[in-house]
Amino acid sequence: MVxxxxxxxxxxxxxxxxxxxxDLLDEGVERISSNELSIRMKVTASQIRQDLNNFGGFGQxxxxxxxxxxxxxxxxxxxxxxxxxxxxxxxxxxGQALAKYVNFEKRGFIIIGLFDVNPxxxxxxxxxxxxxxxxEIEEFLxxxxxxxxxxxxxxxxAETAADQVVRLGIxxxxxxxxxxxxxxxxxxxxxxxxxxxxxxxxxxxxxxKTQ
Amino acid sequence: MVxxxxxxxxxxxxxxxxxxxxDLLDEGVERISSNELSIRMKVTASQIRQDLNNFGGFGQxxxxxxxxxxxxxxxxxxxxxxxxxxxxxxxxxxGQALAKYVNFEKRGFIIIGLFDVNPxxxxxxxxxxxxxxxxEIEEFLxxxxxxxxxxxxxxxxAETAADQVVRLGIxxxxxxxxxxxxxxxxxxxxxxxxxxxxxxxxxxxxxxKTQ
Numbered sequence: 001m002v003x004x005x006x007x008x009x010x011x012x013x014x015x016x017x018x019x020x021x022x023d024l025l026d027e028g029v030e031r032i033s034s035n036e037l038s039i040r041m042k043v044t045a046s047q048i049r050q051d052l053n054n055f056g057g058f059g060q061x062x063x064x065x066x067x068x069x070x071x072x073x074x075x076x077x078x079x080x081x082x083x084x085x086x087x088x089x090x091x092x093x094x095g096q097a098l099a100k101y102v103n104f105e106k107r108g109f110i111i112i113g114l115f116d117v118n119p120x121x122x123x124x125x126x127x128x129x130x131x132x133x134x135x136e137i138e139e140f141l142x143x144x145x146x147x148x149x150x151x152x153x154x155x156x157x158a159e160t161a162a163d164q165v166v167r168l169g170i171x172x173x174x175x176x177x178x179x180x181x182x183x184x185x186x187x188x189x190x191x192x193x194x195x196x197x198x199x200x201x202x203x204x205x206x207x208x209k210t211q
Numbered sequence: 212m213v214x215x216x217x218x219x220x221x222x223x224x225x226x227x228x229x230x231x232x233x234d235l236l237d238e239g240v241e242r243i244s245s246n247e248l249s250i251r252m253k254v255t256a257s258q259i260r261q262d263l264n265n266f267g268g269f270g271q272x273x274x275x276x277x278x279x280x281x282x283x284x285x286x287x288x289x290x291x292x293x294x295x296x297x298x299x300x301x302x303x304x305x306g307q308a309l310a311k312y313v314n315f316e317k318r319g320f321i322i323i324g325l326f327d328v329n330p331x332x333x334x335x336x337x338x339x340x341x342x343x344x345x346x347e348i349e350e351f352l353x354x355x356x357x358x359x360x361x362x363x364x365x366x367x368x369a370e371t372a373a374d375q376v377v378r379l380g381i382x383x384x385x386x387x388x389x390x391x392x393x394x395x396x397x398x399x400x401x402x403x404x405x406x407x408x409x410x411x412x413x414x415x416x417x418x419x420k421t422q
Contacts, residue, residue, distance in 0.1 A: 014414070015407035018410065019390075041391075042391070078410045079417035093312060096308070097307070104406070107406065107409070109413075179230075180252075194312075195315070195318065197385070198385065198401070199229065199289045199291065200222070200401055202290040203225070203290055204383070204399040205295070205359070206290035208383075
């Protein structure tokens with residue numbers, strides 16, 4: 001893997017490349033030119049060449065890109081060549097939906113436990129994943145390697161829970177709670193603010209109508 | 212409402228302002244200075260002043276912002292002063308989780324029907340919302356005003372379903388399916404690509420470790 005510094009803008013586009021390359025592999029395509037990929041992805045061929053140049057020695061003139069190689073390299077850069085153990089804090093609707101979604105597992109994101117405070121949920125299982133009480137989290141983290149905590153708790157509980165797992169050594173949070181977390185700099189956070197996304201859509205509906 | 216043209220960058224920040232202003236209202240705060248808001252939101256006071264200047268005559272020197280007024284104005288710009296009727300295509304885990312989530316309703320986003328092809332789901336209800344067969348969609352759209360279609364179908368079915376509802380007059384798609392939709396220009400699409408978001412997190416975990 002080439003250790004060149006890659007800009008955040010490129011990084012943000014990588015999951016999309018990865019997705020399209022996966023489709024190509026599924027279709028049995030072994031190589032593709034930047035022009036063909038450009039048509040599929042609706043970005044310019046020159047952007048594709050620039051982006052993929054970051055990953056070095058492929059994409060030769062007259063050959064195009066080796067799809068499998070590119071897929072693997074991007075996968076490595078995205079950290080998808082290793083497993084990530086995940087716990088989900090909040091076993092409500094969203095937490096359970098995520099736990100039931102098997103596609104994350106295919107990418108190496110393994111949910112190993114759900115946590116909640118609702119007595120009706122504790123002890124149950126979702127797709128064989130056990131629901132623990134939030135009080136058991138410290139014990140759990142002592143005996144399990146956990147890489148990512150997913151936050152699907154209501155706003156009021158999310159902050160305390162995030163602080164707690166960070167104190168217990170978690171360095172990555174996938175945050176579905178409807179708030180911005182204030183956490184130490186060495187903790188990486190990726191937000192999925194569904195309401196914000198819906199409002200953005202709503203704004204564009206209004207704009208579309210008045211144009 | 213001021214009809215000044217507002218940049219996309221500002222628009223993208225509006226849901227976040229809206230969220231913080233809601234919190235302030237809930238706390239009983241009637242007015243706030245850009246400095247106080249800046250500390251809460253962790254953006255510069257000058258950015259806040261610039262952003263909120265787009266909405267005209269408030270934020271006076273020595274008074275600050277009238278929280279309720281600002282909240283209402285931003286709400287109007289985001290189209291939250293009207294109801295949006297929503298259908299969800301795909302009544303699987305994610306579709307059901309969204310249907311069960313009552314907070315969208317508080318913002319005027321009302322889910323009025325779920326659609327699926329799974330015979331085990333058809334006819335059931337999720338929080339009193341009926342699950343119809345996908346074949347019933349044309350009939351449904353004739354008799355109901357629908358503003359937004361949410362796509363939570365598997366990749367293979369999502370594209371056809373999106374094309375169908377767009378042909379039937381839907382102009383806004385909230386897309387959870389793991390693909391980019393190719394739709395007419397007058398259709399607004401907002402994507403929630405959860406896998407992309409998880410890969411972004413995964414990348415930052417790797418980067419964090421190697422720094």
